[in-house]
Amino acid sequence: MSTRKPNSTFSRNEQCIIDCDLTYAVQKLGGRWKLLILDKLAARKLRFSELKKEFPYITERMLTLQLRALEQDGLVKRTVYAEVPPRVEYELTKSAIELGPILKQLSVWGSKNRNI
Amino acid sequence: MSTRKPNSTFSRNEQCIIDCDLTYAVQKLGGRWKLLILDKLAARKLRFSELKKEFPYITERMLTLQLRALEQDGLVKRTVYAEVPPRVEYELTKSAIELGPILKQLSVWGSKNRNI
DNA sequence: CTCATTACTTACAAATTTGTATGTACCACA
DNA sequence: TGTGGTACATACAAATTTGTAAGTAATGAG
Numbered sequence: 001m002s003t004r005k006p007n008s009t010f011s012r013n014e015q016c017i018i019d020c021d022l023t024y025a026v027q028k029l030g031g032r033w034k035l036l037i038l039d040k041l042a043a044r045k046l047r048f049s050e051l052k053k054e055f056p057y058i059t060e061r062m063l064t065l066q067l068r069a070l071e072q073d074g075l076v077k078r079t080v081y082a083e084v085p086p087r088v089e090y091e092l093t094k095s096a097i098e099l100g101p102i103l104k105q106l107s108v109w110g111s112k113n114r115n116i
Numbered sequence: 117m118s119t120r121k122p123n124s125t126f127s128r129n130e131q132c133i134i135d136c137d138l139t140y141a142v143q144k145l146g147g148r149w150k151l152l153i154l155d156k157l158a159a160r161k162l163r164f165s166e167l168k169k170e171f172p173y174i175t176e177r178m179l180t181l182q183l184r185a186l187e188q189d190g191l192v193k194r195t196v197y198a199e200v201p202p203r204v205e206y207e208l209t210k211s212a213i214e215l216g217p218i219l220k221q222l223s224v225w226g227s228k229n230r231n232i
Numbered sequence: 233c234t235c236a237t238t239a240c241t242t243a244c245a246a247a248t249t250t251g252t253a254t255g256t257a258c259c260a261c262a
Numbered sequence: 263t264g265t266g267g268t269a270c271a272t273a274c275a276a277a278t279t280t281g282t283a284a285g286t287a288a289t290g291a292g
Contacts, residue, residue, distance in 0.1 A: 004247090004248080005246090008248090008281090009281055009282090010279090010280060010281075013280085017152065021224070023152060025223065025229065026151060028229075030142060032129070032249080033133070035136065035139045047269090048268075049267095052269095057128075059251065061250085061251075061252085062251075065250085074229065084268085085258075086267095086268050098225065099225055102218065102225060106138055107141065108137070109141055109215055109218060110138055113141065113144075121276090124278090125252090126249090126250060126276085168239095175280090176241095177240090177281075181279090181280090200237085202237090202287090204238085204239065
């Protein structure tokens with residue numbers, strides 16, 4: 001999520017693994033808090049501090065990291081307002097919105113699968 | 117995937133994160149080689165050695181770990197034949213088969229999303 | 233008796249992800 | 263001058279995941 005060794009076996013393996021569109025997609029969603037964040041943002045755009053309030057156990061560092069990754073991957077748009085104190089809003093991109101229905105199905109599958 | 121410290125912040129956070137059915141589902145699929153394995157098994161049941169041949173870069177250890185996790189999570193069924201040398205076959209469970217169409221959609225999304 | 237085959241297991245190390253603690257910039261307001 | 267709020271950044275440590283290397287059991291073939 002942050003620094004990577006470009007020549008580790010880990011990274012080289014990632015290259016071929018990610019050939020698979022599905023693996024690629026799931027890697028983008030696999031961060032610890034990413035889906036929870038996407039879910040909150042699906043309802044409405046939120047500020048950094050509002051997001052933080054939604055998740056009692058997330059740290060500011062983690063929230064920042066996950067948001068940055070989501071932004072990099074084109075799932076979240078970040079807007080900074082030049083005010084003091086600062087205001088930053090996060091909202092889903094079109095791509096993330098398209099993902100919505102699929103995630104809904106996965107969620108249904110998850111609830112069914114876990115009760116076995 | 118193997119040993120866990122049950123009282124780390126990491127593990128405690130997992131408890132609440134996994135409340136979310138969606139996060140739960142994606143955690144099950146998030147291992148490095150899991151989706152690739154599921155994809156191969158979707159075509160037909162395969163032996164350990166056959167799976168290994170499918171992925172040039174996976175190690176036996178990783179293949180074992182991922183298969184064990186998939187089995188634990190009820191996605192893969194493992195059948196051992198009492199022969200020598202041993203023969204072990206892996207196949208998808210009903211639950212994993214139900215997952216198929218959803219993964220297909222995710223895959224399509226992945227390919228669209230990556231080409232932006 | 234030796235060797236080959238299959239499906240692992242084990243000990244260990246490296247890489248990555250997650251968590252902890254503390255600090256920063258900006259300016260309005262008291 | 264001092265304090266407060268927002269949205270981070272940074273240094274560091276812990277936990278987890280992934281990779282490396284080597285070894286094992288069973289037994290039929292030679």
